[in-house]
Amino acid sequence: MKAINITFTFQDGQPDQTHVAAEGESVLDVALNNNIQLQHNCGGVCGCSTCHVYIEQGENDLPEISDAEEDFIDRAENPRINSRLACQCVVQGGTSDLVVRIPPQHFLGH
Template identity: 35%
Template sequence: MLAFGRIVRVFGNSGTWRRYSVPRIDARRRIALTATRFHGEFEYQDPKSEDEVVNVTFILRDGTKKQVRGKVGDNLMYLSHRYGIELEGACEASLACSTCHVYVDDNYFDKLPEPKEEEDDMLDQAPALRPNSRLGCQIILRKDLDGLTVTLPPITRNFYVDGHVPQPH
């Protein structure tokens, strides 16, 4: 029985119907009706001003370069999805895989914060690991990363289903 501020009828134990008045929920205890974002969701928004723009160059597996415009605070993996770049991200940025593995240009590698232990653990499983390897899902764009170049590795390993490429939500 769930009702707010009205009389309801409930079938009782004795086989008869009973009437109950259900009190209204106090305004302080109302359920929040704001929109929520769930795991893996990412809202694509364009920069509000040129001060927020971070230019990123992706070097694809075939060697071609694709330049994109991100904004301060963007996640590199989700940014790649926005522009149709095949940086998989099977675990949707939960640090449970290494399919968003990238090589960061040496000029920018030292500008990134040290990887967390969880990221290092996932990188240990990445094929074709290099000293400048990072997970794209852990790279958050900042203004000092403007001009960042990342290279996609020749292969990735998806432990879920071989050949399956999850689509961004």
């Protein structure tokens, strides 16, 4: 299996973190496995927009955006042209490393 690096950058000023992702893992999986807090209210099944991220680099090596994902991104806070849902960004063994910007998270009850 091919592995790539995912560099997570944070809009709230946290230092960048780079982690290895195996083919078949989602950006959400890699974040959660490395103690990066990323909301995922639906459990990572493309049922909400809480794992909304910006793909800064490597977007061509991710699966094409689905209609369902696009609908949920439209409901996300501050969507951009490079917006994706982390649960739907599955590493496919491409050649490019990913750079993923995590927007500020709004955790209820925290």
